[in-house]
Amino acid sequence: MRISEFSNGKAEARFRTAYKRALTRLWPGPRTSLDVPTGFGTTRVHRTGPAEGQPIVLLPGSGGNALMWHGHLDDLARRHPVIAVDTVGEPGASVQSAPVRDGRDAAAWLEDLLAGLDLPAVHLVGCSYGGWIALNHRIHHPGRTATLTLVDPAGLADPGRRFYAWLIAGGLAALAPRPLRPRLAALVGNSAILETELMALMRASLGFRRRLPPATTLTDEELGRRHGPAHFLLGERSALHDAREAAARLHRLVPDARVTLVPGAGHALPTDDPAAVLAGILSTAAGQAS
Template sequence: MRISEFRNAQAADRFRTAYDHALAALWPGPRTPIDAPTAHGLTRVLRTGTAGGRPVVLLPASGGNALMWHHQLPELAAHHQVFAIDPIGEPGASVQRAPIADGADAAAWLEDVLAALDLTDVHLVGCSYGGWVALQHRLHHPGRVGAMTLLDPAGFNGFGVRFYAWLIAGGLAASAPRALRPRLARAVANSAVLEDELMKLTRAAMGFRRALPVPPVLTDEELRRIDLPAQFLLGARSALHDSAEVAARIGRVLPTARVEVVPGAGHSLPMDEPALVAERIVRFGD
C-alpha cells in the first residue's frame, strides 16, 4: 500500500510556500496550530474560536485542507471553538506515515485525532470525501461525536463520468480570464473557480500523489447506524449524485435526519452558498 506524498522535495517546497501564503491571506483572525499524533502520521489542526457549546470539527473535501472553510470560520468561531483539520493523505500541513486502505483506517485516523485533542461530544462537519470519512467514523468509532453535518457527502453514488467532467470543467474555468470566470462558475455550478488563493494552492498541489481509498456506496444497513442528530445539505446541481434521489433515500432510511437540497448550489457547497452553510452549521450544532 502506498501513502500520499509529494513527488519530490521541490514539489513539497512549492506547495508549502503556496500554503503559507494562502493561510496568511485567507485565515480570519487568530489561530493555534496543533500537530496531533496518530497511527497514520502527524495531523495538523488549526484551532480558533471561543470556548463554549459543542466544539466544531471540520473535514474538507478531497484535495482540500483547513483553508477551504475560510468563508465559514468567522461565523463558526463567534459561537464555538473550531478545529479545522488538514486530513492525512490530502495536500496540506499533515504528514502521512502509514497507508489508509479503507473506511476503517480512515475512521481510526480520525479517532486518533479527536483523542489527541481530547474532544468529545463534537459537531463533526464533513464536505464530500470528508463527509464519507465522518460517516465511517460513526460506523467504526461511535462515542466522540454528538452531532453531524454532511455537505454533499460521498458514499451515496460512484464517481461517474459526470463528476470527472465537472472537475475538468472547473479546472478549465479557473484558468480562464478573470472577467469570464463568474459566468463560467455559474455554468459549471462550481464557485470554487472564483477562489484565487485556493486555486493557486490547487495548482501547487499538482506535485502531490494522493493515495486514499475510493469511497464505496453505503448500504441502507450502514446508514441506519448513523444514530445521532444529523443534517445533510445537498447541492441541487451536484455533479456527484442525483440530490433528489439521495434526499429521498436519506428520508426513507434515516427519517430523523434533517435533509436540505440547496437550490442552485453544486457540489462545492461551502463556496457556492458560504453564508447558508455557516448558518446551518451553527443552528444545528446549538
C-alpha cells in the same frame, strides 16, 4: 498500498510556500496550530474561537485542506470553538506515514485525531470526501460526535461520468486567466474556481500524489447504523449524485436525520451558498438536527 506524498522536494517546497501565504491571507485572525500524532501520520489542525464549549470540527473535501472553510470561520468562531483540519493524505500541512485503505481506516484516523485532541464530543462537519469520512466515523466509532453536518457528502450514491466530467471541467477552468473565470464558473457550475487564493494553492499542489481510497457508496445497512443527530445539506444541482434520489434514500434509511435540499446550489455548496451552509452548521450544533 502507498501513501500520499509530494513527487520531489522542489514540489513540496513550492506547496509549503503557497500554503503559508494562503494561510496568512485567508486566516489573518487569531489561531493556534497543532500537530497531532495518529496511527496514519501527523495531522495539522488550526484552532480558533472561545476556549470553552463543544467544538465544531471541520473536515475538507478531496484535494482540499482546512483553508477551504476560511469564509465560515469568523461566524462559527463567534459561537463555538472551531477546529479546522488538514486531512492526512490530502495536500496540506499533515504528513501521512501509513496507508489509508478504506473507510474503516479513514474513521480510525479521525478517531485517533479526536482522541489526541482530548475531545469526547464534537460537532463534526464534513464536506464531500470529508463527509464520507465523518459518516464512516459515526458508523465505526459511535459516541464521540454530538452532531453531524454533512455538506453534499460522498458515499450516498455511485458517482457517474457526470461527476468526473465536472471535476475535469472545473480543474481546467481554474487554470484559465482570472478575468475568464466568472464566466467559466457559471458555465461548468463550480463557484469554487472563483476562490483566487485557493486556486493558487491548488495549482501549487499539482506535485502532490494523492493516494487515498475512493469514497465507496455506503450500504443500506451502514447508513441505517448511523445513530444520533445529523443534518444532510445537499446541493440541488450536485454533480456528485442525484440530490432528490439521495434525499429519498436518506429519508428511507435514516428517518430521524434532517435533509435539506439547497436550491440552485451544486456540489461546490460552501461557495455556491455559504449562508445556507453556515446556517446548517449552526442550527445542527444548536440541537436542531432532528
